[in-house]
Amino acid sequence: MDHSHEQTGAESLLEGLSQSGIQYMFANAGTDFPPIIEALARRDPSAAPVALTIPHETAAVAMAHGAYLVTGRAQAVMVHVNVGLANSVMGVINAASDNIPMLVMSGRTPISERGRKGARMTPIQYGQEMFDQTSLVRDLVKYSYEMRYPEQGKQLVMRAMSLATSEPQGPVYLSLPKEPLSEIVPEITQTHHPMPPSATKILPDPEAIIKLARLLETASNPVIICQRGDTEGRLSRALSTLAAKHGIAVFEPFLLRNVLPSNDPALQGYHASGPSDADLIIVLDSDTPWIEATNAPGPETIVVHIGPDPHFARMPVRGFRTDLAISSDSVEAILAVDRAARAPSAAGQRSKALAQSATQRRDAAQVKAKAGDTNPMSAEWISHCVSEIMDEEAVAFSELGLLPAYMTLKGPNRLFNNVHAGGLGWAMPAALGAQLMRPDRLTIACMGDGSYMFANPVACHQIAEALRLPILTIIKNNAMWNAVRRSVVNGYPDGSAAMSNTVPLTSLEPLPDFAAIARASRAHAERIEDGRELPAALQRAVGIIRTEKRQVLLDLRCAVSDMH
Template sequence: MTLGTQIPHSPDRDRTPAPGSTAERYLTALRALGVQTLFVNAGTDFAPLVEAYAQEGSGGRYPVPVLAGHENVVAGMAHGAYLMTGQPQAVMFHVSVGTANAVCAVINAARERVPMIVTAGRTPILEDGAVGARDTAIHWAQEMYDQAGMVREVVKWDYELRSAAQVEAVVRRAVSVACAQPRGPVYLTLPREVLAGPATDGPRGAAPVAVPAGPAPDPTAVRELADRLAEARYPVVVTTAAGADPDAVEMLSQLCERYAIGVAEAGPRYLNVPADHPFHLGLPTEAFGEADVLLFLECDVPWIARRGAPRDDAFVAQAGLDPLTSAYPMRTQRLDLGITTATTSLLTALDAAMADRADRIPPERADTLAVRAAEHRHRLEATFAGPTSGAITKPLLSRALAEVLDDDAVVFNEYWADPRILRRRTPGTYFYLPAAGGLGWALPAALGAKHAAPERTVVAAVGDGAYLFANPAACHHASAKHGLPVLTVVANNARWDAVDASTRSVYPDGVAVRTDESRLSDLSPQPAFARYVEASGGHGEEVTDLDGLRPALRRALHAVQVEGQQALLDVRCAR
């Protein structure tokens, strides 16, 4: 947030907003349409909203304001709150500069189809002559020709509120567009003098929001897919984000178990099926060699050619709200059948179609898939088995975290926590960094989740680089301010692993690999991260060896669950 220096003005230009301001009407409309919380990072454009909240009295008419010290934290909190509630969330920033700080988080929300009502003040249009007109020099410097242009490529709709008469219609439009499938953020600018003006004309009351139902699959396509799946020798469903709808988790699990269909996960960003599903085959590359029919369900990047691809003779179907992932400028993985559909709609229709074809399923298929799933589990256990003392590695940290968390705990993972080791089983308990990779997401999202579901244990699993991106001082301040005790586990190896991994991938035999070139990835010397949380009254520890890891995790969980304190473990990991 960037604020200008206030300059004095003459008493005859002081104006008090009239009762029933547009700001009051706007906040009332948000609440009437189900927006319970307004996550904010405020500035000079908020004056009418400040006055409206001051006049609210005991509260209840407007969304509850939740303040955080950085826009990325604000938007991340709204993202996490949506993941817990499934309800649209609203945020507001300070004009152009506040929006600029939040663009990364808005891109994350767009790629994950989060219905976020992103609002920002707009520099007063009028230079004089109205309540809310320009009264500080920064109002000239912060004005842009096209403020919404910063986010237009990733939001579904953008608009500027122009009159009190249209408040309810504009808010209704924003909520309905954001919630229509595929969901996503919208952007609304609010000029200060419009918010400050009287709201005496136009219709009142908020009509119900009409959100179109999600698309249903084409019946002919469902029949073809069911024929292929029923007659296949080795059919596999591959998913990345089916679990974005928690109801889909059980439906997909039962479909695969009932009709002997394997399931694999490509970079899962949600819990899509329980980790102990009897036909869980692991990564899709582990199944590509045998799979003769593949259904890629909500996979924005179904496979990466250099890491493995389906057989040339395999039948490939892709299904989801946007099976071609049309928001991505280039994405050409082949498909033999494409189905535009909501996940649960497809699973419902496919279950019925498969029931009619159950007698065509090869009887030996279930045994084959069960054997392959068991082989996958054995490989996994062998790969991630390790010592119980000595240096800490990220796989060993994942294993320790899995051992101390209960099934209801919610994990927000930004890179290091391996879902294959965490073995989560309950829908809505695992979320991975959004597809856009906008860093600094997990800790703010964990805070928003805790605000929306205070009874849940919430964990942010972050690397040291991602933790720095999260504006940790602002995050821990928000945790203390709003009473949001979350556990942050920092896997700290003092470098950006993603940069090193990319270099190894592109130049496996290059000089950089041979010489361990690290000037663009080395983050040492690292701060004492535990002090960050202690500065906001939380529990902080540095952990350096495996012997101390599990006791430290249990102490941190006790601080969060029993003492109501936020906690952070700075876990020094081997490179």
């Protein structure tokens, strides 16, 4: 085929995606996609990202999210005009809350009614026009722009991606009207500029590091709070070294990506109330280190926040105490403190006490977990059993599903939780994105029954079959929105709702047959009610995934808990 034809705006766009290092474009196509589809057909496949058909927009965005978490490489999403963008907004909320770089693109209804290539041809192109389509995501993205001319395609993609991957990272958005995608790029504008690099890492102010080092040297009970690390695990190694040298307790409350392995002696758990008696708290890139109403540190505690944006400018209200704010890449800040601070004489004694405390905590968790092999089974038992099938490379995506305190996580970035923004339906498609990038490794999605329904499971199971992504989906089934029920009971413990047999607006009964939904896409599916049967069911699931390369769903009857 002759590829010496004149380049269209759509082809310029694809060239920019390819040169930006984007491997996949997760696409949910519409009637304004013809310029993109034609460009994909005409362009050398090696010079364009792999375009994947994803039958729901929230799944497309979550797949890009999950793909980044396991690789550190940003991907692209393309959806159909305003309606597709509206469906994708929840996923963009999640990406923004987790600082996930990705390029989100949507078509835009043609502006012209006649006389131009790409002008309006259908009734929906009138009804889908908006005065400000970008307003749907403007509050969530780092950068947004609407393509005006065909020659802008490559340039806009490269600028957007350099901004997305610069700290603090996050999603970016391009609106793509049909006319500039359809038109020919003028020959005089076909210049070849290199991809702008991401901005260099934010390094800490040396004076601030010296100040923090002196605080650490004189602290009697220092604590570090973290919720996520880098995709390469560098923070885990640096933090473990610093904590061991100085006898620092580490807590991971409301974790998004686990930082330390479960057996690290510095790790003291995942609860926000842990550092209540600390005299120095170092908060690493954590948007919600504790709940102000219940777990705020005392007035004598010194609090230091570190991160690319230690004040989290994206949050309208955030009043956590801050005595020192250091703008820095978290890894670089920890390494700098390690170089600058002298270990106090009490460090060895503190480290020994922390190790004993960590062992006791893990032992107690194991006892509690194993007591939950009942009918219905406990969430603690589910979490324990799931971690038992996870080898050195397995990862799990959890959405109101897994409890890290009862798991044995063998390293950093083994457990990914849904973000605090709470856009439900994330875990399953995020696991699909991770499986795509790591095809020979075990990927698990564990979620509540309500979250499973939010995930558009018919679409997700179809994706798993169509793209040959054999994930293990686990449903923690208690037939209700238990998070809503808990919030009602905690808010009104003596109220009428708490005393009723069924708290209003929380029941999901009668539930559909989740196993049947999965089997419609040729998945192996089982319903397990007795916790004693779970270990064998999980082993069967892993065997099927390994040997048949087929997706598996386990629907587990789970006890209702007032704790999680």
